[in-house]
Structure formats: structure tokens, C-alpha cells
Amino acid sequence: MCSSDLRASDNKTNMLNYLAQMCENKEKYKDLLTIQEDFPHIEDACRESIPQAQSDLNKLKAELKQVEGAIKSAPDQAGDRFVEIMTAFHTKANKTLTETIELHEKLEKDFKDLLTYFGEAPSTDSQTLFNHVNSFLQAFDRAQKDNVKRKQLAEKQKLAEQRRKEMAERIAKKRAEGGGAEEEDSGAATGPKKLRPAGGRNMLDNLIADMRTGQAFAPPSQNDVANEALAVFARLKKTGNN
Numbered sequence: 424m425c426s427s428d429l430r431a432s433d434n435k436t437n438m439l440n441y442l443a444q445m446c447e448n449k450e451k452y453k454d455l456l457t458i459q460e461d462f463p464h465i466e467d468a469c470r471e472s473i474p475q476a477q478s479d480l481n482k483l484k485a486e487l488k489q490v491e492g493a494i495k496s497a498p499d500q501a502g503d504r505f506v507e508i509m510t511a512f513h514t515k516a517n518k519t520l521t522e523t524i525e526l527h528e529k530l531e532k533d534f535k536d537l538l539t540y541f542g543e544a545p546s547t548d549s550q551t552l553f554n555h556v557n558s559f560l561q562a563f564d565r566a567q568k569d570n571v572k573r574k575q576l577a578e579k580q581k582l583a584e585q586r587r588k589e590m591a592e593r594i595a596k597k598r599a600e601g602g603g604a605e606e607e608d609s610g611a612a613t614g615p616k617k618l619r620p621a622g623g624r625n626m627l628d629n630l631i632a633d634m635r636t637g638q639a640f641a642p643p644s645q646n647d648v649a650n651e652a653l654a655v656f657a658r659l660k661k662t663g664n665n
Contacts, residue, residue: 436573437566439562439563439566440566442563442566443563443567444570447570458560459560459564462556462557465553465556465557465560468549468553469550469554469557470550471549471550472548472549473527473530473531473534473548474549476527477527480520480527483520484520484524487513487516490516491513493509494506494510494513497509534549538552
């Protein structure tokens with residue numbers, strides 16, 4: 424199973440996201456964030472096959488054998504420089520081929536050690552292994568970019584939430600300053616609604632003001648508050664007469 428298939432319970436992040444985040448947070452692992460730079464030729468390696476390289480070398484070796492045979496069987500004729508020229512070519516080409524074969528033998532040994540290191544089967548082809556490595560590097564790179572996008576989105580959401588909270592606080596403050604301790608009182612049937620300060624003394628002041636404007640004497644059926652005002656006025660009048 425690929426690491427990108429192992430997902431968290433929220434199904435939003437995978438194992439590679441977690442690994443990339445851990446490398447980002449821990450100083451000793453930060454070098455791993457640029458691991459792609461350690462494999463500059465990985466894509467070329469994916470296109471090459473070690474067995475095919477061995478086959479090509481064997482073909483070159485056989486062709487040089489033919490050149491060697493042609494040199495040995497060439498007639499010795501005056502003025503013919505075939506043997507001279509081909510001998511120089513064969514010497515140089517054979518040296519290059521020998522060095523290349525030695526490098527290839529070292530390559531095969533190193534590749535076997537690599538298979539053992541990664542715990543792969545000895546029969547694993549080089550293209551298969553390097554394609555796996557390349558796929559991992561690409562997926563790890565995508566995981567890093569996903570983490571950056573997710574972090575940026577979280578910061579934007581946090582900023583938006585903070586702005587909404589500040590806006591709500593400003594609205595609440597304006598409401599409090601404009602009438603948080605006030606009560607709504609209806610006017611006459613045709614008059615506009617007004618806000619009256621709450622409290623006993625303020626209620627009496629409001630009542631007197633309503634009596635002066637005539638609102639206190641509105642028909643009972645039209646205004647319950649006016650009914651209450653009439654009742655209070657009657658009690659005040661009775662107290663005054665006593």
C-alpha cells in the first residue's frame with residue numbers, strides 16, 4: 424500500500440502529509456524537505472534498464488571481435504593503411520569498452536546492494552525500483568505543496584473569523600450605546616414609535632410628558648400603555664385631592 428493511501432480519520436490528510444509536516448516542524452528533519460535534489464537523474468534512471476545495458480555491451484564486444492578478426496585477416500598490400508587505421512581504432516575502442524564493462528559490473532553490484540537495502544526481491548528490475556522511488560518523490564513533493572495550501576487556507580479562515588467577531592462586537596457596542604437600557608413604547612395610533620428610558624423616575628417623567636402631549640389620553644382600545652398611564656394619572660389625582 425502506498426503512503427498516500429493511508430489517510431487520517433478526517434480523510435483530508437495522508438501519511439505523506441504527516442511526514443512532510445513533521446519534517447517542517449523538526450529542525451533535524453528539515454533537510455528531507457529537499458530530498459528531490461538528491462536524485463537529479465532519477466527520471467533518466469527510470470528510462471534505462473541494467474539488463475538492456477548489459478546486452479548492448481555484449482553486442483559491442485562482439486563487434487570489436489569482428490574488427491579484430493578483420494585486422495588479422497587483412498592482406499598486406501603496399502600503400503594500404505587499413506590495418507594501421509583499424510588497429511588504432513580497435514585499441515582505443517577496446518580500452519573504452521573494457522572500462523565501461525568494469526563500470527557496469529560495479530553498477531550491478533551497487534544495484535544488488537540497493538535492493539537489499541530497500542528490502543526488495545533480488546529479481547526486481549532497475550526500472551521498477553527507480554519508478555517506485557520517483558513516484559514517492561513526486562508524491563512527497565505534492566504533499567508538501569498541499570500542506571502549504573492547507574496552511575494558507577486555515578490562516579485565511581482564521582482571519583475571516585476574526586473579522587466576523589470584530590464586526591459582531593462593533594454592532595453590539597453600537598446597539599448598546601444607542602439604546603441598550605431603553606424600552607420601546609408605542610405612541611398614539613397615528614404617531615411614531617418612541618424609545619423611553621427604563622426606571623421608575625423616568626417612567627413618571629415620561630408619563631407627565633405624555634400627558635402634556637395628549638398621548639396619555641389615547642383610547643384604551645388603541646394602546647395598552649396609555650391605559651396604564653390613565654390609571655397612574657387617576658391615582659395621582661386622587662392623592663392630590665386628599
